[in-house]
Amino acid sequence: MPYFASLPLNELRHLAERCTVRRLGRGEALFEEGEPCRGLLVIADGRVEVRQISLRGREQVFHTDGPGAALGEGPLFDGGGYIASAVALAPTQALFVPRAEVLQLCQRRPAVALAMLRTLARRVRHFAAIVSDLAFRPVAERLARHLEAAVARPIKRGAGIELTLTQAQLAARLGTVRELVARAFSQLEERGVISRERSRVIIRDPARLTALARGDEDAW
């Protein structure tokens, strides 16, 4: 766990004494948007999706995190309520570290504070990327970006991606609806950028894929 990796044994022991464990089944919520934040949650095992739901019922996924990640640094440090809801995608165990404990630790151990600054910084970057996707890119390009990010580097012709998400889940990540994801897939396929068989996507034209992911509209 990156935040606490730098700590000596006695600190860790101290910390462990003050943590509690929470176990969640698939679909259960770790916290809900708006709820006050009493501490930091560290995922020990499983997978959690952080997302908002609009009054109209649309869902926007902000990020998903697995073992080692922490959730809720935002509200922890600015004192507000949770920004979004977190639900388990699979059976999950999470450690709860009380707020005061985290704050003291940041005082006492600068390395911890720096580690948190780093992840918060990454989160800012990630959010900025979502904003520019939503503001600037058509959904087919967002899909291209997603595929490009999912494929192993270096990207070469014929490389395959195993889809782990349903189209509905993908849609919530891309900020759109299921049907448009289906059409975007067809579009990429028609133009020869990818091909598909069952839940596997094959990259046919890596150069064009990266161009589209960059937002280069000439690549169509």
Add this chain to the structure above:
Amino acid sequence: MPYFASLPLNELRHLAERCTVRRLGRGEALFEEGEPCRGLLVIADGRVEVRQISLRGREQVFHTDGPGAALGEGPLFDGGGYIASAVALAPTQALFVPRAEVLQLCQRRPAVALAMLRTLARRVRHFAAIVSDLAFRPVAERLARHLEAAVARPIKRGAGIELTLTQAQLAARLGTVRELVARAFSQLEERGVISRERSRVIIRDPARLTALARGDEDAW
């Protein structure tokens, strides 16, 4: 300046020796998206707009900051390039603090690290709000939100807002185009939520304004 408010005089002196000053005229860039980040910028005076521009030429403003604010914490801590470009809206002076200096300070003075955690946390919250605006809200509601945020609390009938931005600038903040902002204004006016005279907006129906800002579509 909140980050360094806690520092004793000798630390401040030490810091001051290592800072450099940058002066910018209106429209000049403090940094550009993608550029590597060598330190923290603290606005001493003026006003700076942080934004991205798409290949198609659309602009999305992430935030604007005035005296006392710092820019570039994101790239500073995660080591990447600048996430967006920053341009001066007015003649501006900014202090440049070299990266190593900031990092050492965070190690030495936990209060500095905590202050930065707080502002980074706020930034995350702010970005999340932009994402949900773009993903969920029609532009008239985004405008309602903007007005609601700009008016003095408690919001009462007849309260006035002096518009400091042109509609084009507003559009870039709301993630849309000038014409739609103009129409959104007319829409709010027709429905009796606001009225306008020159660059002044008067709140006619505060309850409805907040309802719209919340995204309650029944309020139309």
Add this chain to the structure above:
DNA sequence: AAGGCCGTGTGACCTAGGTCACAGAACCGG
């Protein structure tokens, strides 16, 4: 094997958002 429940593909439609063009108002510098 049959029935159910996903997940997927697609056609028909609707609507918000965006583009283009232009006219009038406000504003500014000489």
Add this chain to the structure above:
DNA sequence: CCGGTTCTGTGACCTAGGTCACACGGCCTT
């Protein structure tokens, strides 16, 4: 006070994105 630039309002369009409905194919359970 004039001539320009900048800002604003609006009508006519176009298009991406979103909704609805429905059919098809798996896959799991009974």
